[in-house]
Amino acid sequence: MQEYILKSDDFLVSQTDEKGIIKFANDDFCKVAGYTLEELVGQPHSVVRHSDMPKAAFKDLWETVKSDKIWTGYVKNRTKDGGYYWVFATVFPKYDTATKERSYISCRRKPSATEIQEIQELYKTMR
Numbered sequence: 764m765q766e767y768i769l770k771s772d773d774f775l776v777s778q779t780d781e782k783g784i785i786k787f788a789n790d791d792f793c794k795v796a797g798y799t800l801e802e803l804v805g806q807p808h809s810v811v812r813h814s815d816m817p818k819a820a821f822k823d824l825w826e827t828v829k830s831d832k833i834w835t836g837y838v839k840n841r842t843k844d845g846g847y848y849w850v851f852a853t854v855f856p857k858y859d860t861a862t863k864e865r866s867y868i869s870c871r872r873k874p875s876a877t878e879i880q881e882i883q884e885l886y887k888t889m890r
């Protein structure tokens with residue numbers, strides 16, 4: 764499987780509703796994941812889930828943001844054509860006072876090769 768290594772100025776952003784349905788993704792996200800914005804909006808965020816990712820990481824992500832805290836962590840995602848890419852993600856809750864809607868935003872940057880190596884070993888020990 765082909766790895767896409769993020770460029771140092773790649774900055775991937777996506778926004779979901781309370782259930783993890785994608786509402787928005789920026790150009791870098793679409794470019795790296797290999798989808799158009801139209802293909803992503805309305806899909807569950809697990810559309811880019813890679814099978815190597817332990818369930819526990821996403822459990823921790825959801826528990827953290829649901830309790831109004833910021834989650835940071837490493838995520839291996841799947842591209843539309845079956846490749847993959849690693850990101851370092853910061854995920855946080857947002858409350859829109861006008862619409863009274865809660866949503867979640869993830870901003871992702873390139874992790875270093877060493878960081879990827881270390882997290883890969885850790886994720887192998889998790890489920």
Ligand SMILES: Cc1cc2nc3c(=O)[nH]c(=O)nc-3n(C[C@H](O)[C@H](O)[C@H](O)COP(=O)(O)O)c2cc1C
Nearest residue numbers: 779783808809811812813821838840854867868869
């Ligand atoms: C803002 C936000 C961004 C997310 N980004 C990703 C992501 O890039 N990749 C991913 O696999 N899951 C992401 N998730 C977690 C998914 O919602 C989901 O929990 C995960 O893919 C596991 O899928 P499953 O619960 O169907 O097993 C994100 C969740 C939120 C709230």
